[in-house]
Every structure is written in C-alpha cells, then in structure tokens.
Amino acid sequence: MSRGKGKAMCIFSAKGGVGKTTTTINLAGIYEHLEKKVLIIDLDLSSGGISVALNRPFEKTIYNFVDDYNNNRYKNFESYITQYDEWIDIIPSPKDPRQASKIDSKYIELLIEKAVSNYDMVLIDTNHILDEINLVALDKVDDILFVLSNDPLDLKNMKSLMSIFNDTGITNYKILLNNSRDPYKDYFSIFDIKKIIGANIDYTLSSNFYLKNMDSYIMNGEIVTLQPKMPSIFNKDYGTLMSIALDTIETTTKIESEEESHE
Secondary structure, eight states: OOOOOOEEEEEEOSSSSSSHHHHHHHHHHHHHHTTOOEEEEEOOTTTOOHHHHTTOOOSOOHHHHHHHHHTTOOOOGGGGOEESSSSEEEEOOOSSGGGGGGOOTHHHHHHHHHHHHHOSEEEEEOOSOOOHHHHHHHHHSSEEEEEEOSOHHHHHHHHHHHHHHHHHTOOOEEEEEETTSOTTOOOSOHHHHHHHHTSOOOEEEOGGGOOTTHHHHHHHTOOGGGSTTHHHHTHHHHHHHHHHHHHHHHHHHHHHHHHHHHO
C-alpha cells in the first residue's frame, strides 16, 4: 500500500453546522476525478458522520488504531481502513462516543504520519472545538481549510479564531465561504465578512449549490461531486471545489521543487 509521502488537509470551522463534513466528502470526490488516492479521517470523535453520510458499514475505527498501538497489537495500517470505492477510503470515528475521551492526542500525530505515507491526499474532518486533539491535527497538516457561513455567530467566532491563528503565526490556511449550507442566510456582503473576520475569503460556494434532496444522497451513500451531471449543473461550484484541490496539489509540487533545488 506504500505510496510515498502525500499531503494532509484539515477541514475546520469556528462553529458547527456550516457544512464541514459535506465539504470534506465533496472534495474527496474531486480528488478522485484527479485520480488521487484519498483517505478521509473522521476526527469528530464523539459525533462523526462520515461513515453514515457515505453509508458504509465498518468494523474498525480511530479508537481501534489507538488502542492497538497503545497495547502493542498494531500490525498494519490497512486493517483500520473502510473502503468507499477504488479511490476513496475512510477511517471512521469511534462507534461509542465514550471512546473519544480515551484517545490520546499523541496518536493523532502518528495516525496522520502513517496516512500520508499511504495516500496521495488525506482529508481530516473535525468538530469545531479547539481542543488538544484538533490542535495537534491543525499543527501536523500541510493545509487548513476553514469553512465559514454567512451567520453572525459564526463570523464572531471566526474573528476570534483568526486572532488566535495570527498570534501563533499559523498561516497555512484558506477560507471557504459556504453559502450553500443555508441559502436563506444572506446577512453580510463579502466585503463586510472580510472586514468582520479580518481575513480574506479565498473560495465561495454559492447558494445555487444548495441541494434540497441532500438526504437522498446520504441515504444512498452517494458523493455529489461524483455524479455525472455535477460539472455541468453546478459548473461554478464544481470549479470552486476543483480550485481548492488543484491549489493544494500545486502547493505540494512547488514545495517539493524548492526542496529539491536546495539539495
């Protein structure tokens, strides 16, 4: 299964309910179009929904990885993987929410290291809590994608989060304004949002990407960006997601070229 070092991206937000999980899954579909082997890690340890959204039964989770490693039972990374299709794999969150508290953050770093050694792209879905688990993930990934909604509370929380990141010197992030999560919330203009949070908006998903029948996709375990008509029906938003994926890949290529030139 070894593929060499890939890249990891954390999908994070300052508030719940902004579309992180949907964005993560749709990005996985985009990377599949680019023929990149993808692993989705569900780091929302107490209430993760990746495996549910993709309608895939599973045996092992992040908890099993941590527990086996902690008790010298770990043998191979593949045994913790749930396959979605030829290009996309999953490591689900714990089946029992009580197991979340038993996961030591030091194993998250190890999990990410092993993941990027086996996949071209590792997408990490999180909750919105700035706890030790998420801090480790945010520190160890190559890129961070903040998902933001046009909601006053979300903008207030994001402003505080941006202040923390600026104070700690973290700059490897981009911001996605997700207007498709709730198209009826249109409180602020792009200009106002940038002024409120004190940061640029790098990408925007339009309200046209709102899907009334999203539940049917979830029930069938389907990824919207893998549907044949998606690129033509949602051309603009498909292009936005493609831009996120390509920017990540291009950044990797640029870094690798710079490292080679210094050797």
